[in-house]
Amino acid sequence: MKLLEDLVARVEKWKALDQVAEPVARAVGRAARPAPVRNVLSGTVIGHPLHPLLTDVPIGAWTMAAVLDLAGGPSTAHAADVLVATGLAAAVPTAATGLNDWSDTQGADRRIGLVHATANSVALTFYTASLAARLQGRRGAGKALALAGYGCVMAGGYLGGHLVYARGVNVNRTAWRRGPRRWTDVLADTDLAAGGHRRVQAGSVSVLLVRDGNRIEALDSVCSHMGGPLEKGTIDGGCVTCPWHGSTFRLADGAVVRGPATAPQPGYETRVQDGRIQLRLRS
Numbered sequence: 703m704k705l706l707e708d709l710v711a712r713v714e715k716w717k718a719l720d721q722v723a724e725p726v727a728r729a730v731g732r733a734a735r736p737a738p739v740r741n742v743l744s745g746t747v748i749g750h751p752l753h754p755l756l757t758d759v760p761i762g763a764w765t766m767a768a769v770l771d772l773a774g775g776p777s778t779a780h781a782a783d784v785l786v787a788t789g790l791a792a793a794v795p796t797a798a799t800g801l802n803d804w805s806d807t808q809g810a811d812r813r814i815g816l817v818h819a820t821a822n823s824v825a826l827t828f829y830t831a832s833l834a835a836r837l838q839g840r841r842g843a844g845k846a847l848a849l850a851g852y853g854c855v856m857a858g859g860y861l862g863g864h865l866v867y868a869r870g871v872n873v874n875r876t877a878w879r880r881g882p883r884r885w886t887d888v889l890a891d892t893d894l895a896a897g898g899h900r901r902v903q904a905g906s907v908s909v910l911l912v913r914d915g916n917r918i919e920a921l922d923s924v925c926s927h928m929g930g931p932l933e934k935g936t937i938d939g940g941c942v943t944c945p946w947h948g949s950t951f952r953l954a955d956g957a958v959v960r961g962p963a964t965a966p967q968p969g970y971e972t973r974v975q976d977g978r979i980q981l982r983l984r985s
């Protein structure tokens with residue numbers, strides 16, 4: 703595995719890839735900018751990243767096709783063909799969601815993501831050729847092409863797993879951030895101007911405080927998407943928009959109004975006691 707790790711480390715540092723990755727990521731970002739498109743592709747509408755969920759379909763279908771190709775007989779040939787076609791159909795939305803997620807990455811993550819996408823695109827080409835060969839009755843060629851495609855899918859899957867589990871891409875950045883459960887003093891009431899906002903420390907976490915009319919709203923200041931600083935974002939209409947990729951959260955409860963974030967921001971109750979603003983984690 704050391705060889706594999708070294709290879710991945712080289713890709714992470716291979717800056718020449720940026721010349722391709724950056725213009726492509728910009729173009730994808732532009733295409734996915736409308737909020738409804740973003741909310742669907744990111745998985746905001748289901749409250750969970752959509753891409754990892756969709757990958758199960760092509761990988762599952764092609765795995766079963768490989769089993770039938772290798773261990774089945776003439777009676778399972780048609781089923782294997784259907785599975786190859788199912789994987790191809792599912793690969794289109796899977797790739798669209800992956801491209802959307804990838805467009806938000808930077809540096810080493812973006813380079814790994816580019817190679818991940820390339821491996822999967824090569825797999826798609828092999829499987830398309832495999833299906834064509836199967837439909838022409840060239841079953842041996844169809845099987846060989848599918849197995850080559852499966853190898854590429856496994857390589858792509860390894861890199862996808864590396865992005866999430868080793869590099870933390872698209873992991874909820876607030877998952878382990880929980881501020882005080884008891885009322886905690888954070889700021890003098892006079893230090894938060896009308897319509898103003900401040901980043902304050904509450905126990906081990908930083909919190910965004912916003913004075914909105916008569917209310918003081920409080921959310922974790924680290925964006926759940928990729929850790930953007932919400933105190934540097936835009937506050938408007940009862941919402942805060944992250945300066946990094948535009949995720950918008952409702953101040954009153956932290957709900958995601960616009961993706962790419964899929965997880966809500968942890969929110970806090972607030973009160974003013976003896977001229978001091980206090981907060982505690984919303985139950």
Ligand code: FES
Nearest residue numbers: 925928930944947
């Ligand atoms: S870090 Fe991506 S939207 Fe906030």
